[in-house]
Amino acid sequence: MDALTVLLLFAMGHGQAQTPDPGLIRIYVHTADGGHEEELAARRASRKDLAAALAGKKKVVVVVDADDTADVSIEILGRAVEVPRVVIGLAGRPGQPSSPGLVRLGTLNVSLESGPVTLALSNKNRTNDNPGGWKSAAENIADQTEKWVREHRDAILKRRQGRQPSVVRGLRVHDLGFLHGGQAHLLARVGTPMRWLRP
Numbered sequence: 001m002d003a004l005t006v007l008l009l010f011a012m013g014h015g016q017a018q019t020p021d022p023g024l025i026r027i028y029v030h031t032a033d034g035g036h037e038e039e040l041a042a043r044r045a046s047r048k049d050l051a052a053a054l055a056g057k058k059k060v061v062v063v064v065d066a067d068d069t070a071d072v073s074i075e076i077l078g079r080a081v082e083v084p085r086v087v088i089g090l091a092g093r094p095g096q097p098s099s100p101g102l103v104r105l106g107t108l109n110v111s112l113e114s115g116p117v118t119l120a121l122s123n124k125n126r127t128n129d130n131p132g133g134w135k136s137a138a139e140n141i142a143d144q145t146e147k148w149v150r151e152h153r154d155a156i157l158k159r160r161q162g163r164q165p166s167v168v169r170g171l172r173v174h175d176l177g178f179l180h181g182g183q184a185h186l187l188a189r190v191g192t193p194m195r196w197l198r199p
Contacts, residue, residue: 025061043078061146106127109121
């Protein structure tokens with residue numbers, strides 16, 4: 001067994017369990033690392049909330065941990081808070097207080113990108129500036145994302161097919177070519193029909 005065969009078998013076995021269902025739309029949720037410490041912590045919390053909400057939509061999407069494997073990328077841009085008025089209160093909705101007092105309404109802003117499409121999304125439900133409210137905001141954006149993905153699923157999958165990856169589990173063809181005299185005979189993608197590639 002030559003070195004190239006060993007390397008290919010390792011790559012195939014190492015990543016097989018991590019392969020998403022090809023029928024699911026792959027979504028990557030992220031946020032920038034910069035900003036004030038408190039604001040960064042808030043964005044990271046919303047990233048976690050949104051990823052968890054999307055992970056529950058198992059028949060439509062799958063959350064992935066790398067942008068280069070995603071069909072859709074969602075960036076958490078930030079949280080906005082406003083104080084519109086003082087209310088005397090009825091029982092609160094999820095994420096809202098039931099007691100009278102000052103109401104701080106929360107809006108979660110994200111950017112969705114898929115191919116040439118870029119959308120600005122924010123939660124459409126009324127939520128408060130507290131952990132339950134921000135979780136509810138993320139769930140609302142997950143619902144909007146699911147609806148958009150269902151409406152554009154065919155176009156998204158067509159773009160994926162057109163990307164023509166030349167990798168085996170993240171190993172680039174030109175990096176492996178030297179192992180076989182410059183002729184890298186590699187499987188285009190594990191789990192798909194065999195196709196030989198040359199540099």
